[in-house]
Amino acid sequence: MSATSLATTADSAACCPTGTPESLGEADARDGARVLKALADPNRLRLLSIVKNGPENGTCVCDLTEPLQLGQPTVSHHLKVLVDAGFLAREKRGTWAYYTLRPEALEDTTALIMGL
Template sequence: MSKSQVVVPPRRVLELTPVETVACCSPLMQEPLSGEAAERIAPLLKALADPVRLRLMSMIASHADGEACVCDLNDAFDLSQPTISHHLKVLHEVGLLDRNKRGVWVYYRIRPAALADLGALLGGLPG
C-alpha cells in the first residue's frame, strides 16, 4: 500500500495511508457554500443546535414508519408536553419536519429535502 508524507511541526514527517490522506487532506466540499445555500441551511442548523430538538429529530427518524406522535415522544424527556410541542413546532417551522393532525394528536415525519441540504453541507454530497 502506497503512503503519502505530511510534514507537521516541529518538522516531523508522518506516513499516511491513502485512506488517511483523503480523510486528512481532502476538502469537506468541492466548492464554497453559496450565499443562497447558507441562508437556507443556517436556520436548520440553528434549530438543531438545541439538544432536545436534536434528540427529537433522531427519535422521529428512527421511529417505526419514520413517523411519531407527540404522545410517543413525551416519556423520553423530563419536560412537559407543551414544551415538547414547542420544540416540534420550531423544527416544523424551519422545514425539518412535516406534520399531520389525526384527532387530538399531531404526528411528525422527517422532511427528506431539508436533510439533503444538511447532508450536502456536512458530507459534501450534491444537494
C-alpha cells in the same frame, strides 16, 4: 502611481477577493443558519432521532414528552422549530399530531454543509 503602489494594489486584489460566484449569498446564509440553529439543540436532535426511528406512519406527539422528560409545551415548541426548518412533517389525526422525518431535509443540510 509608483511601481510599489501598483504592486501593493495588485497583491491586495489577488489575495483578498470581494466574493466569488461559489460564495454563499446573504439569503442562503440566513436560511442555512436557521436550519443549523434548529439542529443546535440537544433536545431537537433527540426528537429527530426518536421520530426517525419511530413508526413509519409517524410518531405521536403524546409519545415524545416522556423520553425527553420535558413538558408538552416545550416539546411542542421544539417540534415547531423542526417543522419550520423543514426536518419534520406534521399530520393532524383527530386530536393528536403525528410527526415524520423528511429525509430530503437531511440531504439538503448535508449539501449546505458540503457547499460551504
